[in-house]
Amino acid sequence: MRAGEGIAGAVPRAGLRGSGAWQRGAWLWGGIVAASLALAAWVGPVPVPKALTPDMAGWVSAALRWLVERADLGLFSFKELTRAIAAVIEWPYSLVRAALVDGWVEGRGSRARTILQPLSWIAVIAIVAAMGAYARSWRLGAFVGACFLYLAVFGRWESAMVTLASILIAVPIGVAGGLGLSIAAWLWPRFERALAPILDLMQTVPIFAYLVPILFLFGFGPVAALIATVIYAMPPMVRVTTLALKSVPPELGEFATMAGCTTAQRIRKVLLPAALPDLMVGVNQVIMLSLNMVIIASMIGAGGLGFDVLNALRRLDIGAGIEAGLAITALAIALDRLSQAYAARTADVPMSAGASGGWPRRHPWLSTVALVILGTALMGLVLPPVASYPAEAVITTKAFWGDLVKAINIRYFDDLEAIKTAFLTFVMLPVKRFLLALPWPWVLAVAAFAGWRLGGAPLAATGAALGAFVLATGLWEQAMTTVYLCGVAVVIAAFIGIPLGILAAANDTAGRVIGGIIDTLQTLPSFVYLIPVVMLFRVGDFAALIAVVLFALAPAVRYTAHGLRSVPPEMIEAGIVCGCTPRQVLTRIRLPLALPEILLGLNQTIMLALSMLVITALVGTRDLGQEVYIALTRADTGAGVIAGLGVAAIAIIADRLIAAGAAHARARLGLQRGTP
Structure with missing residues (x-):
C-alpha cells in the first residue's frame, strides 16, 4: 500500500x-x-x-573547376578518378538495364542486331511474386505481382524497368558503402565522431544541391543520377547499422574472441548475423530513399518513371502526370513490402540446411523462376506478346x-x-x-x-x-x-x-x-x-x-x-x-x-x-x-x-x-x- x-x-x-x-x-x-x-x-x-x-x-565554383581541370593525385588526376568511378558504376548498370529493358545488342547503328532479348514481362512478374511468396506468403506474392502487372497493363512497363535497373544498382552500392562506413565507425570511435557531421550534411543538404556538383563532375547521364541517389540514400544505412552493431550483446563478441576469431571473423560471423534484422531495416530505408530520388535524378539523365512525371509536370499534362505518379507509387509499395517481409523473415526464420535431394528439390523457388524465364524466352520467339506486353492491350487513364x-x-x-x-x-x-x-x-x-x-x-x-x-x-x-x-x-x-x-x-x-x-x-x-x-x-x-x-x-x-x-x-x-x-x-x-x-x-x-x-x-x-x-x-x-x-x-x-x-x-x- x-x-x-x-x-x-x-x-x-x-x-x-x-x-x-x-x-x-x-x-x-x-x-x-x-x-x-x-x-x-x-x-x-x-x-x-x-x-x-x-x-x-x-570560391566554390573556382575550387571545383580547379579540381576537375588541374588537380593531380599523383598516379592519376582527379578527372581520371571520376571517369574510373563512372566506368565502375556504368558496367553493372548496363548489364541490369540490358536484362530488363534493352536486351543484348551486337553492332551499332543500322548494323545493330539483338542477340538476346530482355526478360519478358511475365518472367519479371513471376520473379517478384516468387520473392514475395518466399519472404512471407502467397498473399504477399500475389500483391507484389499485381503491382508489377499494373505497370504493364497501364503502359508504364519500359519506364518502370529503367527505374528498377537504377534501384537494383544504387541499393547494393548504398548498402555496401553504408555497411563499410558503419563497421569503421563501430571499430574506431574517433572515426564515428568525424563521420557524424558529414552524415548530418548528407541528410540536411537539399537533394537538388547534390545534383549541381555531380553534374559538373560526372556529366549528364544515368551514372551521375546513380551517384546522386547513392549519396542521398546512404546515411540512414550508416546510422542504423552503427546502432545495430552497438546493440549486439557484448557477451556475443566476448564469446567469439574466446573462440579464437579474428576481428574480421567476429564481425562477419557473429556481429553482423546477430544484427541482421536491424540491418534489413536500413536496407528498406535505402530502397525507399532511392525511389524518392527517381524523379529528381531524371533531371540529370536517369530517365524512367521519374522522367515521365517530370515531363508531364512541364507540359501540365494532368492525366499523364497522375498516371506516371501512380506507377511510381505501385513500384514503391511493392518494393517496400518486399523489403519489410525479408526484414521480418531474417528475424523470425531460423537458418536451416535445406531439404535433401537434388538442386531443384533443395531450391524449389529458384527452379520455378528459372523454368519461367526459359519458357517465356522460348515462347517469346514465336509469340511476341509473351516477350513484350501487347500495345493494343494497354489501358490508359489519362482522360x-x-x-x-x-x-x-x-x-x-x-x-x-x-x-x-x-x-x-x-x-x-x-x-x-x-x-x-x-x-x-x-x-x-x-x-x-x-x-x-x-x-x-x-x-x-x-x-x-x-x-x-x-x-x-x-x-x-x-x-x-x-x-x-x-x-x-x-x-x-x-x-x-x-x-x-x-x-x-x-x-x-x-x-x-x-x-x-x-x-x-x-x-x-x-x-x-x-x-x-x-x-x-x-x-x-x-x-x-x-x-x-x-x-x-x-x-x-x-x-x-x-x-x-x-x-x-x-x-x-x-x-x-x-x-x-x-x-x-x-x-x-x-x-x-x-x-x-x-x-x-x-x-x-x-x-x-x-x-x-x-x-x-x-x-x-x-x-x-x-x-x-x-x-x-x-x-x-x-x-x-x-x-x-x-x-x-x-x-x-x-x-x-x-x-x-x-x-x-x-x-x-x-x-x-x-x-x-
Missing part, C-alpha cells in the same frame, strides 16, 4: 513539474515573440552590409484523371480559391511579413540565446555560427522565406499529426487505419505530392504548403503514438488511483511523459519539411530551394552548393535545438532515452 501511495504521489508531482516548466518556457518565449513583434514594427529589416557577404559561390481534376476545379473552384485566399491572407502572409521585417542581428541573437538556454555555450556558439553563415551567403531574405514556409507547415503538421497520434495510441482499430494511411504517405515519392496539389491549387506558396504538410506529417503521428504507448502502465494506474479522469491522465501524465518522443517527431517533421521545400521550388516558391533549382538549371555549381548549405544550416540549427530540448525534457522527467 505504501508503495502504491509513493507511485500515486509521484505522478502528480511529475505532472506539476512538467506543467510548471512548460508555463515558464511559454512565458519566456511568448515574451521573445512579443519583443520581436515590437522590434519588427519599430526598426524593420536591417540591410546586410556587403562586407559581410563575400563571394562564397565564386479519366484529366476529366476528374477538371470537374473538381469547375465544381469547387470558388470553395478552393476561398480557402486558399483566406489562408494566405490571414496566416501565411502575416507570418512572412513578420519574419522578413525582423532585423538580422535580433534573429542571430535569438538563435544564440535559444542555444544557450537549451545546451549552454557550445550550442549557443553553434547557433550563432550557423546563423552567421546563412547571413554571409547573401541570401538572408530567401532564408527567412524558407523559415516561414517550413515553420507554418510544421505547425500545421503538428496540429494534425499529434491528435492523430493520440487517437492511434488510444484505439487499436484507429491505430491500424491511421498506420496504413501513414505507411502509404511515407511510401509515396516526394514529387508525387506535387501532382494533385498543383492541379487543384495551381502554383504558389499555398500549393507548396499543402505538399510539404502531406509529406512531413508522418513523423508527428508515429512518434506521438509511440511516446504515448511507451508510458509505463503503473504511472497510468497510479493516476487513476489518485482520481484522475481520462482527460487528466492524458494531459497530466501521458503527454508530459511522452513529450521527449513528441519533440523528436517534431524534429523529423522539420527535416522532411525542409527537404520537401526544395522540391516545391518547381511550383513557384521564392526561397533557398528556388535558388538551388535555378543554380541547377544554369549549371552554377557555386551558387547551388552555397544555397544548399544554407538550407543545411537552418536544418542543423533546428535539429540541435530540438534534440537539446528533448534531452532536457527526459532529464526533468527522469526518463531513459528510447528509440521509436
Whole structure:
C-alpha cells in the first residue's frame, strides 16, 4: 500500500513539474515573440552590409573547376578518378538495364542486331511474386505481382524497368558503402565522431544541391543520377547499422574472441548475423530513399518513371502526370513490402540446411523462376506478346484523371480559391511579413540565446555560427522565406499529426487505419505530392504548403503514438488511483511523459519539411530551394552548393535545438532515452 501511495504521489508531482516548466518556457518565449513583434514594427529589416557577404559561390565554383581541370593525385588526376568511378558504376548498370529493358545488342547503328532479348514481362512478374511468396506468403506474392502487372497493363512497363535497373544498382552500392562506413565507425570511435557531421550534411543538404556538383563532375547521364541517389540514400544505412552493431550483446563478441576469431571473423560471423534484422531495416530505408530520388535524378539523365512525371509536370499534362505518379507509387509499395517481409523473415526464420535431394528439390523457388524465364524466352520467339506486353492491350487513364481534376476545379473552384485566399491572407502572409521585417542581428541573437538556454555555450556558439553563415551567403531574405514556409507547415503538421497520434495510441482499430494511411504517405515519392496539389491549387506558396504538410506529417503521428504507448502502465494506474479522469491522465501524465518522443517527431517533421521545400521550388516558391533549382538549371555549381548549405544550416540549427530540448525534457522527467 505504501508503495502504491509513493507511485500515486509521484505522478502528480511529475505532472506539476512538467506543467510548471512548460508555463515558464511559454512565458519566456511568448515574451521573445512579443519583443520581436515590437522590434519588427519599430526598426524593420536591417540591410546586410556587403562586407559581410563575400563571394562564397565564386570560391566554390573556382575550387571545383580547379579540381576537375588541374588537380593531380599523383598516379592519376582527379578527372581520371571520376571517369574510373563512372566506368565502375556504368558496367553493372548496363548489364541490369540490358536484362530488363534493352536486351543484348551486337553492332551499332543500322548494323545493330539483338542477340538476346530482355526478360519478358511475365518472367519479371513471376520473379517478384516468387520473392514475395518466399519472404512471407502467397498473399504477399500475389500483391507484389499485381503491382508489377499494373505497370504493364497501364503502359508504364519500359519506364518502370529503367527505374528498377537504377534501384537494383544504387541499393547494393548504398548498402555496401553504408555497411563499410558503419563497421569503421563501430571499430574506431574517433572515426564515428568525424563521420557524424558529414552524415548530418548528407541528410540536411537539399537533394537538388547534390545534383549541381555531380553534374559538373560526372556529366549528364544515368551514372551521375546513380551517384546522386547513392549519396542521398546512404546515411540512414550508416546510422542504423552503427546502432545495430552497438546493440549486439557484448557477451556475443566476448564469446567469439574466446573462440579464437579474428576481428574480421567476429564481425562477419557473429556481429553482423546477430544484427541482421536491424540491418534489413536500413536496407528498406535505402530502397525507399532511392525511389524518392527517381524523379529528381531524371533531371540529370536517369530517365524512367521519374522522367515521365517530370515531363508531364512541364507540359501540365494532368492525366499523364497522375498516371506516371501512380506507377511510381505501385513500384514503391511493392518494393517496400518486399523489403519489410525479408526484414521480418531474417528475424523470425531460423537458418536451416535445406531439404535433401537434388538442386531443384533443395531450391524449389529458384527452379520455378528459372523454368519461367526459359519458357517465356522460348515462347517469346514465336509469340511476341509473351516477350513484350501487347500495345493494343494497354489501358490508359489519362482522360479519366484529366476529366476528374477538371470537374473538381469547375465544381469547387470558388470553395478552393476561398480557402486558399483566406489562408494566405490571414496566416501565411502575416507570418512572412513578420519574419522578413525582423532585423538580422535580433534573429542571430535569438538563435544564440535559444542555444544557450537549451545546451549552454557550445550550442549557443553553434547557433550563432550557423546563423552567421546563412547571413554571409547573401541570401538572408530567401532564408527567412524558407523559415516561414517550413515553420507554418510544421505547425500545421503538428496540429494534425499529434491528435492523430493520440487517437492511434488510444484505439487499436484507429491505430491500424491511421498506420496504413501513414505507411502509404511515407511510401509515396516526394514529387508525387506535387501532382494533385498543383492541379487543384495551381502554383504558389499555398500549393507548396499543402505538399510539404502531406509529406512531413508522418513523423508527428508515429512518434506521438509511440511516446504515448511507451508510458509505463503503473504511472497510468497510479493516476487513476489518485482520481484522475481520462482527460487528466492524458494531459497530466501521458503527454508530459511522452513529450521527449513528441519533440523528436517534431524534429523529423522539420527535416522532411525542409527537404520537401526544395522540391516545391518547381511550383513557384521564392526561397533557398528556388535558388538551388535555378543554380541547377544554369549549371552554377557555386551558387547551388552555397544555397544548399544554407538550407543545411537552418536544418542543423533546428535539429540541435530540438534534440537539446528533448534531452532536457527526459532529464526533468527522469526518463531513459528510447528509440521509436
